[in-house]
Amino acid sequence: MQPFTTVSGKAAPMLAANIDTDVIMPKQFLKGIDRNGLDRGVFFDLRFLPSGAPNPEFILNQPGWLAARFLVTGPNFGCGSSREHAVWGLKQLGIRALIGSSFAGIFYDNCQRNGVLVITLEDVLVQALGRLISQPETADITVDLVTQSIRLAEGSVIDFKIDGLRKTALLQGLDAIGSTLQRSAQIREFEQRHLQANPWLR
Amino acid sequence: MTHAKTLYDKHIDSHTVCALDDQGHVLLYIDRQVINEYTSPQAFSGLRDAGRDVWRPQTALAVVDHVNPTAPMRVAAMADAGGALQVSYLQQNCEKFGIELLDVLDQRQGIEHVIAPEQGFILPGMVIAAGDSHTTTYGALGAFGFGIGTSEIEHLLATQTLVYKRLKSMRVNVEGTLGLGLTSKDLIMALIAKIGASGATGYAIEFTGSTIDTLSVEARMTICNMAVEAGARGAFMAPDDKVFAYLQLKPRAPQGEQWVRAMTRWRLLYSDPDAQFDQEVQLDASELEPMVTWGTSPDQAAAIGSRVPDPQAVSDLIVRQDMRRALNYMGLQAGTPLNEVVISHAFIGSCTNARIEDLRDAAHVVRGQKVASHVRAMIVPGSTQVRDQAEAEGLAAIFTDAGFEWRQSGCSMCLAMNDDVLAPGDRCASSTNRNFEGRQGTGARTHLMSPAMVAAAAITGHLIDVRQLSGRI
Numbered sequence: 001m002q003p004f005t006t007v008s009g010k011a012a013p014m015l016a017a018n019i020d021t022d023v024i025m026p027k028q029f030l031k032g033i034d035r036n037g038l039d040r041g042v043f044f045d046l047r048f049l050p051s052g053a054p055n056p057e058f059i060l061n062q063p064g065w066l067a068a069r070f071l072v073t074g075p076n077f078g079c080g081s082s083r084e085h086a087v088w089g090l091k092q093l094g095i096r097a098l099i100g101s102s103f104a105g106i107f108y109d110n111c112q113r114n115g116v117l118v119i120t121l122e123d124v125l126v127q128a129l130g131r132l133i134s135q136p137e138t139a140d141i142t143v144d145l146v147t148q149s150i151r152l153a154e155g156s157v158i159d160f161k162i163d164g165l166r167k168t169a170l171l172q173g174l175d176a177i178g179s180t181l182q183r184s185a186q187i188r189e190f191e192q193r194h195l196q197a198n199p200w201l202r
Numbered sequence: 203m204t205h206a207k208t209l210y211d212k213h214i215d216s217h218t219v220c221a222l223d224d225q226g227h228v229l230l231y232i233d234r235q236v237i238n239e240y241t242s243p244q245a246f247s248g249l250r251d252a253g254r255d256v257w258r259p260q261t262a263l264a265v266v267d268h269v270n271p272t273a274p275m276r277v278a279a280m281a282d283a284g285g286a287l288q289v290s291y292l293q294q295n296c297e298k299f300g301i302e303l304l305d306v307l308d309q310r311q312g313i314e315h316v317i318a319p320e321q322g323f324i325l326p327g328m329v330i331a332a333g334d335s336h337t338t339t340y341g342a343l344g345a346f347g348f349g350i351g352t353s354e355i356e357h358l359l360a361t362q363t364l365v366y367k368r369l370k371s372m373r374v375n376v377e378g379t380l381g382l383g384l385t386s387k388d389l390i391m392a393l394i395a396k397i398g399a400s401g402a403t404g405y406a407i408e409f410t411g412s413t414i415d416t417l418s419v420e421a422r423m424t425i426c427n428m429a430v431e432a433g434a435r436g437a438f439m440a441p442d443d444k445v446f447a448y449l450q451l452k453p454r455a456p457q458g459e460q461w462v463r464a465m466t467r468w469r470l471l472y473s474d475p476d477a478q479f480d481q482e483v484q485l486d487a488s489e490l491e492p493m494v495t496w497g498t499s500p501d502q503a504a505a506i507g508s509r510v511p512d513p514q515a516v517s518d519l520i521v522r523q524d525m526r527r528a529l530n531y532m533g534l535q536a537g538t539p540l541n542e543v544v545i546s547h548a549f550i551g552s553c554t555n556a557r558i559e560d561l562r563d564a565a566h567v568v569r570g571q572k573v574a575s576h577v578r579a580m581i582v583p584g585s586t587q588v589r590d591q592a593e594a595e596g597l598a599a600i601f602t603d604a605g606f607e608w609r610q611s612g613c614s615m616c617l618a619m620n621d622d623v624l625a626p627g628d629r630c631a632s633s634t635n636r637n638f639e640g641r642q643g644t645g646a647r648t649h650l651m652s653p654a655m656v657a658a659a660a661i662t663g664h665l666i667d668v669r670q671l672s673g674r675i
Contacts, residue, residue, distance in 0.1 A: 016520075017499075017521070017524050018400070018501075020636070022636070023638060027619045027640075030240055031240075031284025032284065033243035033244070033291045034243070034244060035244055045639065045645075074520065075400055076399055076403060079399060080335065080431075080638060081636075082335040082350060082351055083241065083351075084244075084352040087351070102400055102403055103403075104400070104403065105404065105435040106335055106351055106435070113351065113353035113354065114353065163223070163227065164223060165222060165223050165365070176353070177248075177252070177254070177356065177361060180357065181361060183220070187219055187229070187361060187362060191231065191258075194216075194231060198327070198464075200325065200460050200463075200464045201328065202260075
């Protein structure tokens, strides 16, 4: 997994509520057996016109945000389907962190597993940040996971919280499976007791 | 005296291998997982690339459901190359790793959350994780199920565990009698409208109360299934005699002495009387009316007797903008009576509402009637077994006589990953779970409701209160 330490770049506002994973990655991009080419599918129905040309009204098609690294999102971003394709696509498009007031649970975990940092802030802070980055000139931010802070274009800093476990995994780009398998003996011991007490689970 | 526990605490405590920190993270042992063809390929590829094995293959059950066609004549071939690739890769993976697969031609095939309970694969007290958000369905059996992404599927396959953070607990207590013509779908839709699409984000919901007690196990599944549309990462009820009776006849349920032992354990699966919940919600079922969605989020729902709401009347700027956007996508004018909204399609299917009781409800409304001439109406049973049973009970004939298409099982037009896709501008009365933009097809419009309400809309050609069809409830 790609580690996350400090990333700088443009942040794009996407403040509508309940942007779901069907909108982030429509069904026609779910037919692969690998992760390739999903950048094309991200926000497909919003990003492209029926003709296939980029929709000039969509935020990520506007000159200031073509290379956006962050999204500042509305409440309940990533709700709906569990499809991890949504996160793979966002990552391939260059998005490294999401900043919003709330995120759907499965989506949140999927981001974590792919080195996409999810930052949850108070709604008023998200709104203020959204206003600030609504102009490309002031949309540059730096997200520093080490110090747990977001540095804004005008110089101020927003601190954020994150669980230590998640922070370490992101900073080091840890292989989650490898880490858990170091506890194999403990899992086997638990399993033996569990199946003895509940033999119908065998 | 020991600390009073919620049922959620009991589910998690009994499956905790070890604590990982003091922030609520644990290594959680998972008893079962269900695998489908579209969220699993990259997980299996990850195992192959790392040379890892599956920890306990007998705890997984794979089924083809998302991409398969549902045309009335069942064939092994998929509708497109991508789907065919996913199905053949699933076959290869199940063979290599020793996982049981219910292929598209298997008599036990169907939507994962319909067939897993049907086969007795899910039992009370189990913790189940699967690569599909509607895994919450299993809570109706007194189990704890939740959806995960593909990376987590790989982690689970390799370790039988997940790194899990304890949720907050919410109790939704439902009292009062559901009126004639109302179903558990109306109940869960009303709850989602009340608490919002993220009202239960970060929570596990336990449903309690006399109304829940009176519901059938299948009706309870509809509630737990759709609780994820309020953001819940788990939704369940304490198992009761109805659950035990439901399970006793299932193929994989424990037998003989094992059954007796299991029952003794299962009867302890309830929240202790003094247990504290982080949040409590009360719902009065007797006040409910049949629900329909008018927008593009499951919480944008209202009683069928009401009108399309007016964004102007809402003070919150963001909510107002979201409503405007939704009404624009849905092609609806504020103030229009919901029962005047004309549909082009009717769909009864999905893991939410395509079990035998759902089809009986719909057939009761449809019997002797005809589908409106401008409506294409489809029924996609939740499983091949449900389809067979509905044919044996004469329900299929009622549907086909009325002009419904009677199809094979699969996820179908709930998410339109197969060839059952709506065209831009189509408007569908749907017994499914999500009315998102583009969900049933780019530019297509979805109105969620109960199967009986879909049946009524199919016949009249517009949204309508099923109770207005005299003698039909």
